[in-house]
Amino acid sequence: MPSFKFDGEQIPFENGDSIAAALLRSGISKLRTTRFQGQPRSIFCGIGHCYDCLVSVNGIINQRACLAKAEPDLNVVSQKGLNE
Amino acid sequence: MSNAPYRYVIIGAGPAGLSAAATFAKKSSKVLVIDQYQIPGGQYWRHKYGANFPEKEFEFLLSSPFVEWKLHTSVWQIEQVKGRFLLHLRTSGKTNVIEVDKLLVATGAIERSIPIPGWTLPGVITAGGLQSLVKGFSTSPGNSILIGGSGPFLFPVVESLLSLTDPPEIKGVFEFRRLSRWWRNIPGLLLNPGKLLDAVKFLIFLKRNNIPFFSGSRISSIRSVGDSLSVEVVDSRGKVLRELSKIENVAISYGFTPDLTIPSILKLEREIVFGEESVKVNSRQGSSIRGIWAAGEVTGVGGHELAISEGKIAALNMLEKNFASVFAKLTRFRQRIFARGLAEIYQPPREWIDWSKEDFIICRCEEVSKSEIIDSFEKLGADSARTSKLFTRAGMGMCQGRICHRNVTDLAERFSDNKTGIASVTRPIGGAVTLGELSD
Numbered sequence: 001m002p003s004f005k006f007d008g009e010q011i012p013f014e015n016g017d018s019i020a021a022a023l024l025r026s027g028i029s030k031l032r033t034t035r036f037q038g039q040p041r042s043i044f045c046g047i048g049h050c051y052d053c054l055v056s057v058n059g060i061i062n063q064r065a066c067l068a069k070a071e072p073d074l075n076v077v078s079q080k081g082l083n084e
Numbered sequence: 085m086s087n088a089p090y091r092y093v094i095i096g097a098g099p100a101g102l103s104a105a106a107t108f109a110k111k112s113s114k115v116l117v118i119d120q121y122q123i124p125g126g127q128y129w130r131h132k133y134g135a136n137f138p139e140k141e142f143e144f145l146l147s148s149p150f151v152e153w154k155l156h157t158s159v160w161q162i163e164q165v166k167g168r169f170l171l172h173l174r175t176s177g178k179t180n181v182i183e184v185d186k187l188l189v190a191t192g193a194i195e196r197s198i199p200i201p202g203w204t205l206p207g208v209i210t211a212g213g214l215q216s217l218v219k220g221f222s223t224s225p226g227n228s229i230l231i232g233g234s235g236p237f238l239f240p241v242v243e244s245l246l247s248l249t250d251p252p253e254i255k256g257v258f259e260f261r262r263l264s265r266w267w268r269n270i271p272g273l274l275l276n277p278g279k280l281l282d283a284v285k286f287l288i289f290l291k292r293n294n295i296p297f298f299s300g301s302r303i304s305s306i307r308s309v310g311d312s313l314s315v316e317v318v319d320s321r322g323k324v325l326r327e328l329s330k331i332e333n334v335a336i337s338y339g340f341t342p343d344l345t346i347p348s349i350l351k352l353e354r355e356i357v358f359g360e361e362s363v364k365v366n367s368r369q370g371s372s373i374r375g376i377w378a379a380g381e382v383t384g385v386g387g388h389e390l391a392i393s394e395g396k397i398a399a400l401n402m403l404e405k406n407f408a409s410v411f412a413k414l415t416r417f418r419q420r421i422f423a424r425g426l427a428e429i430y431q432p433p434r435e436w437i438d439w440s441k442e443d444f445i446i447c448r449c450e451e452v453s454k455s456e457i458i459d460s461f462e463k464l465g466a467d468s469a470r471t472s473k474l475f476t477r478a479g480m481g482m483c484q485g486r487i488c489h490r491n492v493t494d495l496a497e498r499f500s501d502n503k504t505g506i507a508s509v510t511r512p513i514g515g516a517v518t519l520g521e522l523s524d
Binding site for chain 2: 043
């Protein structure tokens, strides 16, 4: 099974998965923390409207994990706040 | 800049958009379909990558020589130049512009989320988000789940969850409206008897699968305890019915509201349809701007069958074959009566404002609380969701108010002096674009 990295951990995925779907299947729901209160957030609307599931993908921040396609060897990092 | 202009372009590959595309293809007219997802079908026909298209009638579109697709593509800006439209597109971080003669806006609806304490916790998801995980990726977000909210959408969500090979335990379905409200929709039911049958089937289905169902109840608050969630359920008077702990997921939906992002860029006229702000169209699905048509949920949330008939009517009119749409117009008439009835039965509750004495987040992006928003109306003189945004930043985050606008509007109606200051949705751009992409 192909896999990508999330915060250093290898996450397996199926062809066609979004990053969020693969993470949830691996039991990971906390995708980032908020800017002001540092609260954990996960996938909420699931269809790209709410921008709650933001992660950094290969160094590019603010990617929606619910839309971003899982691909081999991606380096996905949870975001602390919006810009780190 | 592209070369030749496109004659017909559809934004949105859901039921309305695909029905229109099918109409063009059957009349041997070339059409371009744009959608922000990787596969066509919209939310209603969402399916697994690589799987067959779920609706036989529209499967032929995928290989039709008349249909060009631009998938995984969002429209983030539209200019109007000399009666034509310049669509600014963004595909995987690359931007380009195409020129269009006639445009159909079929961008669907977004979920109507009603805020409650704890709705920002990981594990809490919209019912639509849950449905997208199940249908799109055969994945449940966890092993135990509660489903709450209001409306007929809760039915298919439960059904598809149970279709998973390893379904989660559904520990309860909590419908806010009482089933007895269905008598309000007698004309709609007489014209669409199949719909009543669907509702009865659902109740039998729940019973057979031992899923507890409570009508006239709602999930009132969610708390994080250790690794799981504790959830309080109350009846319509606010009396505690149940307290459930060790829940992994909560899915909530109070119906849908049109996605007015593209219509607001185009400054299309709006009107209230079935209780929600929608794009105003004439009997031929024409919008207030010449050259632009609209169809489907964006013109009033009424389900896929209504959307299909509207998409067909729009396409026939764009092709100037208006006389051919009589049958579709009859379907539209019948479906609209049913939709009007449903909207009345499952009206999103404005009472949510009084449900909780607690203060909690309303704008998820900018983390703005209910009390801050109320203060902006009572103390700072804000008179609409738009002016409240300037004081509080509610609606100024990355989602551009898609989730909170409707709820801030409810607060404005209640707490501001200006009772006519209800701001209609304005979103200057269709989605986040980086400065780097713009400078390319």
